[in-house]
Amino acid sequence: MAVTDLSPIKTGKIKSVIDYDMNPLKTKDKLYVSGINCIPDIAYDEMMIVKNGYGKTDRIIGFHGYQSFETGEVSPEIAHEIGVKLAQELWGDRFQVIVSTHINTDNIHNHFCLNSVSFKDGKKYYWNKAEKFNMRKASDILCSDYGLSVLNERNSNRTNAFADKYANSNKTLIEIKQDIDYAIYMSNNYNDFRMYMKNMGYKLIDYGVKFSISCEFLKRNIRPERRFGKDYSLERIRQRIREEKGILYNSSYLKSGVNKHFVSKVYKDYKYKNKREPSLFEILFEFIIFVTMGIDLTKKGNFKAIKHKLSKDQKKAVKIMEKYSDENKMIAQYKIISFEDLESIKETKQAELSKLKSEREELQRENRKNIPEEKKNENINLIEKLSVDIKEVGRLVYLCNDMLFVRNKIKVERELYLIQKDEIEKQNKEKNRKYER
DSSP: OEEEEEEEEOTTOHHHHHHHHTOTTTTTTTTTEEEESSOGGGHHHHHHHHHHHHTOOSSOOEEEEEEEEOTTSSOHHHHHHHHHHHHHHHHTTTOOEEEEEEOSSSSOEEEEEEESBOTTTOOBOOOOHHHHHHHHHHHHHHHHHTTOOOOOOOOOHHHHHHHHHHHHHOHHHHHHHHHHHHHHHHOSSHHHHHHHHHHTTOEEEEOSSOEEEEOTTOSSOBOHHHHHOGGGSHHHHHHHHHHHHTGGGGSHHHHTTOOHHHHHHHHHHHHHHHSOOOOHHHHHHHHHHHHHTTOOTTSGGGGGGSSSOOOHHHHHHHHHHHHHHHHHHHHHHHTOOSHHHHHHHHHHHHHHHHHHHHHHHHHHHHHTSSOOHHHHHHHHHHHHHHHHHHHHHHHHHHHHHHHHHHHHHHHHHHHHHHHHHHHHHHHHHHHHHHHHO
């Protein structure tokens, strides 16, 4: 049984937390220290590069967590392996984490030092009750996979009913569920299922008897069985694929003595022939046709006009293409030739946006008072015009922020590359010196 928790680190304390976690006396000369998206010995410098690059050095600058096991239940090697897998699953795609296993006490425990700012998108990590529950649940599943004890809790019907209601009303979850059903329908075996899910932009994390799904649109991994019910467990999905594949087995052809393997081959050929994935050329051709017709493919409803089902990556690519097009138009319209020009335009548009919002709020406050009906209708028309202007100016501010973010991201990635390169060269020189001795 493992107990987990995470707490925020305030300004100026992250260095001391890293030093405490990586203490050689507690980690057997740093044998049980691992870095995820960072090199442990220079982790503090790497984290500060990310923070300074995105301008987020205030308030909560990191998180300090632990995973504590029962006395005598686990070895240091297994504990560290579980800790690394837990950190990889929870934060490995976006954040820098140091995992340290302390073996100086009776109960072996892992420490996690997490950078609050993502190196991938510059956004801060938000710790709440849902994340706390997710951390504990992921820890319990890993412990169960390694044969360790976990806490058994009584299921609440109210909680399950809420989860079912949320899964049936949330648009993202509904789309994920439909994609899973589509992959099952198209597949002849489990490997096909994994391939179709990957082609639609999902990443499957398989634990043997259970699996989770991650993609760009999810803040964290989800377990289909927990979200959608027993029909979406790993065992049940395999069974559904076999049932889908075996539809023809119950047909009259089998009763007439036709070879079973021949029927299976005919059915397999039929599936691939009639339900194949569209080629890249076909999808691009349809994109060109609909763009030429002036159809906005970024709107969700317009995807129905396309013959083939688009993957998550394809939908994302269309939105990115629209954004790049708007940015190019903006650069040409305002004659932007440097990032200083871009920052100046951003400040101007930000001030204009604040002014428009203030005017709209003033009109809304006036409409709440007892005024003549004609004046109220006049204010409503002005509010509608201001809302249109706010949307346009807000879009320009968003595009400025996006282009500045790209600059910051490139700067952060370059600085991380250089510091990691120097550290690796330094470590290699030390190894060569030891070898020469």
